Amino acid sequence: MEANERFRGLLEPVYPQALGFARHLSRSRSEGDDLFQEALIRALTRIETLRDEAAFKPWLYRIVISVHRNRSRRAFWRRFLPLPDQVAADEPSVSGASFRASDWSPHAAESARRAREALASLPPDQREAIVLFEMEDWRVEEIADVHGVSASAIKSRLARGRVRLRAYYEKRFGTAPALTEELR
């Protein structure tokens, strides 16, 4: 129980950001919650190995990334065996959003859904880099530290990720008028 309390104390300050990060990485919010839950269990079991409590946040993010990678590998098999309506139903409903969604406009929801699809089209390493840099406002050096690679490698992933994102949007909208319309 002592370990649990220690874990809770460390987790509380970073909990919203870390959960948001897990959700960004996933194909749906529900899946992100599952990912984060699995990461929490793994973190809880390894909390004894954390020596520097100041480094808890990158340590936890590293675990989230690791779990995300593992789950991504299983994506092929999962696609054959989903609960049919789970993904479709997930976005508006699972966390209760659809029932308390007055503050969430359809346009914004569509925008978020589009971004999620675009991110899902990226390989995990590029997705993680893009999410941390663009959405979580991390610095390149911090991302490199979490991934255990050089800063130039992260820059390369960011560049390749942006190219892919751009290609995704170009493919989706095709023509400039459609894009202009969407922006309007």
Add this chain to the structure above:
Amino acid sequence: MIEELISTDLAALAAHDRQHIGPLVVPQTESEARARFAVPWQAAVTAVVVATSSVVGARTLLPSRYDGPIWYWPTPEPIDPWLVGAVVVALTALAFLVATRIVVRRDPASALSSATGARWAGGVAALLCAVNVWLVIQNPGNVFVAHTWSAYRFMQPALDAVLVAAIVLGAAALGSTWRGPVSSRTPTRLAILLLFAGTSLLVMFGLMWFTNDHWAWRELVLPVQVRYYDQSAWNPQVVVARWAIGGSLAGVIGLTIAIAFACVRERTDERARLLARLEHGSIVPIALALGVAAMTLESMSESDYHALHLGQRIVLTALGTLSVALLVANWSLRQRRRALTQTAVRGTTKLPPWLATAAPIAIAFGTAGVLLQSDLVTFDLAPRLAIVLVLAVMAMFGLAGARPVPAGRPLSDLLAAGLFTAIAVGCCALGWHQHRTDYLVVAGGGGVVGPSHVNPIVTTTQFAVVTWAAVLAVAAVAARWFQWGGGRAWAVSAKVVVVTVLLTWLGLNQYIDRWTEVIAFHAHPLTSHVLWGTATVEAVDPEALRSHWIPAQLNAIEAGLALLGLAVSIGVASSREKARRSRWLAILESPLTIPLGVILATGSLLLAAFQWDLAQVGRGSLDDIPWWATWASIGAVVAYASMLLRRRRREALS
């Protein structure tokens, strides 16, 4: 313009995902939380289904030596082998898909080992069925004894190999998934396990009889003394066979119901997790979430269903779930096409995901075809080569990082390997001491078949089945009750031990008496039966054969000891690796180790395949084939161990 839209969308997503973050609930202890993930008997079902389908698929298509001009079974005509082949292939595919569907639905890592095991066992079973079909094509109607014998000569060791592969994979699946504290439901689960083990055996026996494979039937069930019975008299065999058929039907029905029940539970769990999220916030302890699963679907209120959204509102009836279980290939055409064409954009690999599953099977098919074309004797003389082939392919794909190999539970792996070793050694000793040496002599215008050992008790087939049943039951029970929270260092060793035992067992089980060289030996005639012709023929002296084959078995033992040493050294080095990295492990984890091991395995395998031709030109003899198999085993296992170690290191670093 696009960049602007991307930024807008990403910001929207960030805002969206940061909404509705529930209260922080720290998970319970790991053992409590994770224990509830596993559904043990699902893995048991998987293991039994895959093993049974492998065995049945193999045995039912086994060309029988007795399908010649003289018949000893009441069936006057052989069943169309094409029909049998189609049915068996379909059954195997169905069993594989159902098993995969059930197990992989369990998203948590605990079930992944089962899925991996099921995938490989299914691949091997598919390979075997294809080989069987090929043999049937080559020998339509099994009319010619000589051809049938040639087919059988190849099949026997391959069947043994597949059988043992199914055993090991099934035990691994059980060991890695069967966890959690002993509960009041344990007796029920064990009863289910035993039920499936028993019914699967009945299915196997029944199908053997049904497909007129009375050779295997006789060898498995009937005492030799009543083998050639009088058809006009009362025959206990027929009574037993009828019971077997009835049992088989009951087994199939029971299996179907169990699968349906598994699906119901699966759906209930999933709904419960969704419901728990709604009630307790985004992050819910797994134990709490699955605790809600105790609720039946009927006990959920209407508001619950409302909260679970329209798509989740449909209550599954038992009949509906049954259809879900049976309609395994019910995903849409679009999904299938996407799965076959889309590369792994969501995955971490650069390879298309379907390739990771299809390629090993394709390579195994291709290589097996090459080996078949080169010489059928190869697999007969060294059944280990089939396993070597699979290991080498796995190692190469492991190097490419195509598929993950999830860590199993160390103790269960060790237990399974240890128990398997003990049982296999005991059975091997018994079987070797009392095995029967069948022979076929074709000389001039006649042929004779029969036993050359007067008191046969344990035969190869019986030995394999007994081992399978014992390992299945014992490993399941042991892995269920023994808990161990130690490090994962020994997990790699355990896996190496498992394949080493498998290879050694196969090496010890190779009998030269199933080889055409039997013609070259002459000894006192025993009770034999003339298949056709009237030529005078002679039986074989089994002692001479044994003495002829002992060096090959010593080779297998030597390779086994070396590989066990490798496993122990890996375990010790991993356990001691606290402060600094072990040099021994560094060597094994080197990127060069896998290619070197695979090259050694492949080279040895090819030399074994072409040893027949080499012997014709005076380079070595057929006795060298097991020797090449020894080196092939070592190379493949080293590559396999290296792959596991590299994966373990990567996981540790991440």
